[in-house]
Amino acid sequence: MAGVVGRLARRWCSGALSSPLQVTRFPTLQLHLCGPAMTASQKDFENAMNQVKLLKKDPGNEVKLNLYALYKQATEGPCNVPKPGVLDFINKAKWDAWNALGSLPKDNARQNYVDLVSSLSASSESPSQVTPAADRKQPGGDALVVTSQDGITTITLNRPDKKNALTTQMYHDIMLALEAASKDDSAITVLTGNGDYYCSGNDLTNFTDVPPGAVEEKARSGAVLLRDFVDCFIDFPKPLVAVVNGPAVGISVTILGLFDIVYATDRATFHTPFSHLGQSPEGCSSYTFPKIMGSSKATEMLVFGKKLTAREACTQGLVTEVFPDSTFQKEVWVRLKAYSKLPPNAMRISKQVIRNREKEKLHAINAEESSILQERWLSDECMNAIVNFLSRKAKL
Numbered sequence: 462m463a464g465v466v467g468r469l470a471r472r473w474c475s476g477a478l479s480s481p482l483q484v485t486r487f488p489t490l491q492l493h494l495c496g497p498a499m500t501a502s503q504k505d506f507e508n509a510m511n512q513v514k515l516l517k518k519d520p521g522n523e524v525k526l527n528l529y530a531l532y533k534q535a536t537e538g539p540c541n542v543p544k545p546g547v548l549d550f551i552n553k554a555k556w557d558a559w560n561a562l563g564s565l566p567k568d569n570a571r572q573n574y575v576d577l578v579s580s581l582s583a584s585s586e587s588p589s590q591v592t593p594a595a596d597r598k599q600p601g602g603d604a605l606v607v608t609s610q611d612g613i614t615t616i617t618l619n620r621p622d623k624k625n626a627l628t629t630q631m632y633h634d635i636m637l638a639l640e641a642a643s644k645d646d647s648a649i650t651v652l653t654g655n656g657d658y659y660c661s662g663n664d665l666t667n668f669t670d671v672p673p674g675a676v677e678e679k680a681r682s683g684a685v686l687l688r689d690f691v692d693c694f695i696d697f698p699k700p701l702v703a704v705v706n707g708p709a710v711g712i713s714v715t716i717l718g719l720f721d722i723v724y725a726t727d728r729a730t731f732h733t734p735f736s737h738l739g740q741s742p743e744g745c746s747s748y749t750f751p752k753i754m755g756s757s758k759a760t761e762m763l764v765f766g767k768k769l770t771a772r773e774a775c776t777q778g779l780v781t782e783v784f785p786d787s788t789f790q791k792e793v794w795v796r797l798k799a800y801s802k803l804p805p806n807a808m809r810i811s812k813q814v815i816r817n818r819e820k821e822k823l824h825a826i827n828a829e830e831s832s833i834l835q836e837r838w839l840s841d842e843c844m845n846a847i848v849n850f851l852s853r854k855a856k857l
């Protein structure tokens with residue numbers, strides 16, 4: 462319950478309760494803060510909304526109401542909705558706060574919002590000093606956190622208590638984050654995980670709660686989602702780096718073949734137990750893995766589910782470099798910050814020269830793999846594997 466309240470409180474601050482799209486757009490977090498004499502731009506405003514999500518300390522109800530009111534004033538102008546009833550405590554408090562701003566111009570409200578967030582960030586912890594480290598837990602647990610600094614946009618999987626398993630919502634949010642990152646002014650994009658795991662693959666509960674008779678439709682929509690998701694990685698135009706902070710399973714491993722660089726801690730393992738799960742390879746791994754490591758090594762992984770250590774994965778060419786866990790974050794981020802200072806257009810064009818001639822083929826392979834998996838998800842082998850996991854009879 463406390464978690465739910467916390468999430469709602471954070472949504473208040475960005476006004477997301479009244480405009481749900483705000484939560485899923487993931488505009489990137491630029492960390493230049495405006496002085497009071499300047500007028501905040503729309504980008505500063507969006508960045509401030511993101512910074513609110515990263516605050517370590519709960520700023521308290523009064524500040525949250527203030528943020529809510531400034532957000533509404535900045536986006537909609539003076540309060541324009543009927544006053545809620547006296548027993549509707551929360552909405553009435555929000556209405557009162559917004560109404561109290563009277564006719565404050567939108568620009569001023571936007572600036573005040575940015576200033577307030579800036580002061581909260583300074584008194585909490587400046588996100589500009591925050592490295593998205595493996596052991597950093599975001600307050601309240603937004604499942605995906607996107608930050609942008611030093612020319613690097615970082616997409617962090619943030620469900621450490623579920624080993625960063627990917628929910629349906631997370632697939633959608635990652636696609637939106639990639640779309641935004643492809644257009645922002647960062648040079649490099651990073652995918653990483655928070656906690657001891659990089660990612661435990663598809664959340665197996667994605668396949669549950671399906672009403673009788675809707676299983677086929679669920680498999681069909683799952684295949685569409687999978688195909689769209691993998692397409693985003695195939696088409697991503699900038700250097701894409703995986704910072705593999707711990708064990709990786711399933712789809713989080715297979716899509717590594719579509720990344721440009723894979724840095725791994727020596728604690729990481731790489732596991733694609735598709736046969737165990739009654740499933741088949743995805744993420745274009747049926748093509749990229751044999752190409753990267755040769756067909757018999759790829760078969761060991763994709764057909765027999767052999768789990769590779771980080772060093773084995775590096776020897777096979779799936780991982781670019783392995784770092785000791787104790788210095789992993791430091792070494793990797795120093796390296797990436799140096800790379801991010803290289804001319805971004807040159808890097809983008811070089812990536813495209815390397816990757817473009819494969820794109821059409823990869824899209825076709827992705828379509829084929831997704832359609833085969835659609836059938837697999839309906840098989841007894843797959844359903845039994847999921848039931849076994851959920852009833853704790855089986856673990857990888």
Ligand SMILES: CCCC/C=C/CC(=O)SCCNC(=O)CCNC(=O)[C@H](O)C(C)(C)COP(=O)(O)OP(=O)(O)OC[C@H]1O[C@@H](n2cnc3c(N)ncnc32)[C@H](O)[C@@H]1OP(=O)(O)O
Nearest residue numbers: 622623624626661662663664665666683687711712856857
């Ligand atoms: C629509 C696109 C579809 C794309 C298809 C992709 C295919 C794949 O990705 S296949 C791979 C699927 N993943 C798995 O089969 C992993 C299942 N998880 C495990 O075997 C184990 O949890 C683990 C080996 C990853 C970790 O074991 P450990 O003992 O360290 O921790 P646990 O106590 O098991 O896990 C903690 C917590 O996290 C939940 N959890 C972990 N992984 C998943 C998952 N993939 N889906 C759902 N939930 C997961 C686990 O249930 C625990 O939750 P509780 O604390 O609530 O019990």
